[in-house]
Amino acid sequence: MVRVIIKNELQKEEDFKGACQTACKTSATVSNVTFEPEQ
Amino acid sequence: MSLYSFSLLGRFFVVHEETGSFFEVDQPVFEKVQQGQCPDELTAVLPEQPTLEWLRNQLEQRPRQLSALCLNVTHTCNMACKYCFAQQGNYGGQQAVMDFAVAKDAVDLLMKSSSSWADIDFFGGEPLIAWDTVKQTLAYATERAASKNKKVRFSLTTNGLLLTPDKLDVLDCYNVNLTLSLDGPKVVHDKFRVDRAGNGTFDKVMEAFKEVERRRQGKNYYVRGTFTHDTLNFSESVAFLVDQGFKTISMEPVTGEGLPWSIKWTDLPIIEQEYERLANLYLMRAKEGNDKRFYFYHFELNPMNPPSVLRRFTGCGAGVEYLAVDPNGDIFPCHQFDNVLPYKMGNVGQATVKPQQPDFVKAHALNKKHCQECWARALCGGGCHADSFFTTGNIWGQNQLSCEIVRMRLRYALAVNAVLQDFS
Numbered sequence: 241m242v243r244v245i246i247k248n249e250l251q252k253e254e255d256f257k258g259a260c261q262t263a264c265k266t267s268a269t270v271s272n273v274t275f276e277p278e279q
Numbered sequence: 280m281s282l283y284s285f286s287l288l289g290r291f292f293v294v295h296e297e298t299g300s301f302f303e304v305d306q307p308v309f310e311k312v313q314q315g316q317c318p319d320e321l322t323a324v325l326p327e328q329p330t331l332e333w334l335r336n337q338l339e340q341r342p343r344q345l346s347a348l349c350l351n352v353t354h355t356c357n358m359a360c361k362y363c364f365a366q367q368g369n370y371g372g373q374q375a376v377m378d379f380a381v382a383k384d385a386v387d388l389l390m391k392s393s394s395s396w397a398d399i400d401f402f403g404g405e406p407l408i409a410w411d412t413v414k415q416t417l418a419y420a421t422e423r424a425a426s427k428n429k430k431v432r433f434s435l436t437t438n439g440l441l442l443t444p445d446k447l448d449v450l451d452c453y454n455v456n457l458t459l460s461l462d463g464p465k466v467v468h469d470k471f472r473v474d475r476a477g478n479g480t481f482d483k484v485m486e487a488f489k490e491v492e493r494r495r496q497g498k499n500y501y502v503r504g505t506f507t508h509d510t511l512n513f514s515e516s517v518a519f520l521v522d523q524g525f526k527t528i529s530m531e532p533v534t535g536e537g538l539p540w541s542i543k544w545t546d547l548p549i550i551e552q553e554y555e556r557l558a559n560l561y562l563m564r565a566k567e568g569n570d571k572r573f574y575f576y577h578f579e580l581n582p583m584n585p586p587s588v589l590r591r592f593t594g595c596g597a598g599v600e601y602l603a604v605d606p607n608g609d610i611f612p613c614h615q616f617d618n619v620l621p622y623k624m625g626n627v628g629q630a631t632v633k634p635q636q637p638d639f640v641k642a643h644a645l646n647k648k649h650c651q652e653c654w655a656r657a658l659c660g661g662g663c664h665a666d667s668f669f670t671t672g673n674i675w676g677q678n679q680l681s682c683e684i685v686r687m688r689l690r691y692a693l694a695v696n697a698v699l700q701d702f703s
Contacts, residue, residue: 241305242320245582245697248298248657250329251337252587 280328282321283654284312287694288558293321294693297328298588299657303697329588335645337589344394345634347596348385349603349614352377352412353404358438358480361471362507362533362540364669368404370618375606376409382416384627385604390423394600397424400434401455402603402614407441417453434458436503438472439484447490457500458529459488463516470510471540489524497526501576504530507540511549514556521564521573529576530557534681536670544680547687554691562698578692582700594660598624598639612636615665639664642674649677655686 281296284304291309293302302321304312311318317325354375356368368374389397399420401413417433424431435450436458450457461484462468469479491500502525506513513530520528532550535541542550561578564571595601598612605617608627616622625632644650644661653659662681670678 241303242293242308242318242324243303243697243700244300244324245292245303245693245700246299246301246580246585247324247326248300248585248588248591250298250327250587251589 280317280325281654282312282317284309285690287690288555288698290694290697292690292693292697294654294658295325295328296654297657298326299591299655300326301582301693301697331645334589334592338592338643338645339640343593343596343599343635343640345389345392345600345602346394346396347398347400347601348389349400349402349601350377350382350385350406350416351402351404351603351605351614351617352382352406352409352416354606354617355408356403356405356438357408357440357475358405359473359475359477360438361473362505362538364535364615365404365617370605372618377412377604377606377608379412379415379419381604381606381608381627382412383419384608386416386420386423388627388632389420390427390429395429397429397431398434398601399431400436400614402436405438405441406435407437407446410441410446414449417449417455421453432456436460438480439487440474440480442484442487442491444490447487447494451494454499457491458503459484459491459500460504461485461488461502461520462504462506462510463513464519467510467512467516471505471507485523492524492526497574500527502528503576504528505533506530506553507533508542508546509540511546512553514553514560517557517573517575518560521560525573527574527576532684534666534670534678534684542680542684547680547683550684551687554687558691558695561695565699566702577688578695580692580696582696588657591657591660592643592645594643595663597664598622598636612639613665615663616668619668638674647675647677649679649682653682653686655689658689659685 283294283296285292291304291306293304293312308318308321354369354372359367406413420431433453434456438460462472465481468481472480474480488502502520504516517528517530532542533540557575561575564573601613603611603614603617604627610624610627610632611617611619612622622636624636642661642664644656647661650656650661664674666678666681667674667676
């Protein structure tokens with residue numbers, strides 16, 4: 241059995257915009273690049 | 280082609296390393312992948328794989344426009360959090376507050392970009408100390424964006440001490456996404472988040488933060504907590520915040536070298552347990568229905584509409600799409616590089632500003648030696664430049680402990696998203 245959970249296209253016309261900084265503010269350096277979807 | 284397999288939450292998973300695509304598999308498929316095989320049923324669903332040449336060319340040659348500015352509107356703070364990377368707000372320099380004239384120049388710089396999108400973030404120090412500048416900038420940027428037919432999005436990080444209802448009225452009016460710094464229960468929060476006299480701030484900020492949730496009902500804000508070597512039980516902190524009614528939460532580790540409160544290698548087994556507990560709490564609440572559910576920043580992978588492979592490898596955009604401006608108008612690749620003078624990129628008052636930091640364009644996961652064999656390279660985008668710089672002295676360096684934490688967190692995020700699909 242194989243179930244696709246996330247399949248990533250190479251590029252998209254409408255990708256998420258902007259940088260992501262929610263995680264890397266406040267405390268000392270953190271290594272994070274998660275992409276925040278538009279709310 | 281490279282496949283990474285792991286088992287978590289009683290299930291079996293495979294990651295297609297070149298694209299970050301993610302599959303749940305049964306035990307026979309899992310075992311074949313572990314033996315270095317790629318069963319036909321898995322091959323049939325693998326996505327198109329980019330060539331390294333195509334990807335590198337896209338990352339380094341395609342036009343990339345400035346679309347996000349962090350305005351460090353203050354170099355001062357009304358708190359003195361012990362773990363603060365900005366050295367209690369002044370970034371190791373003089374205390375300062377940004378005049379509106381400087382913010383106006385910064386907005387003009389952003390509006391010159393051909394990007395159809397503009398993100399403006401207010402940061403510091405504590406940005407609400409510069410409230411007049413923030414308020415004027417919100418109005419000015421809104422007007423300028425409209426005249427340039429750009430969509431503008433605002434955000435602001437606050438410790439909450441000055442977040443009064445009248446300020447919140449204005450922030451609501453401009454739809455400003457808020458990052459609220461709150462570490463968990465009083466005993467956890469007050470351990471590090473203290474005022475200038477050294478007193479805990481939990482009681483002073485909770486009322487303001489609850490008012491944000493009351494108005495926004497889980498949207499357009501994040502409660503952003505920090506966990507340390509001394510406060511590792513972050514799953515309990517998240518549970519506490521959920522019980523207090525907060526619905527969108529982020530919890531981050533303090534990394535870095537040589538600080539008593541920074542995460543140590545010996546903390547990893549505890550952190551793994553904490554992510555497991557958090558994953559179970561998250562899934563339990565999600566199963567109970569939308570009114571019980573909360574959102575944890577790192578688990579929100581949006582599997583139905585994920586970022587593209589190219590977007591993931593682009594990383595956070597620091598030094599290219601994203602820049603930071605200090606109170607004097609000096610420009611740096613990101614807020615954490617504020618006052619790191621070798622990386623200064625000019626001043627918003629100058630006619631010409633270096634548009635990009637060339638090293639930051641090239642410092643992506645395809646070019647970083649330590650990312651070459653990492654299974655998570657297409658998911659993490661090569662990590663945080665500031666983390667590399669402040670732990671190794673070089674943006675090309677590796678903070679190995681950070682990488683371990685990111686990989687651990689990604690495994691749980693991926694597994695959680697697989698289980699979530701059973702509920703929908």
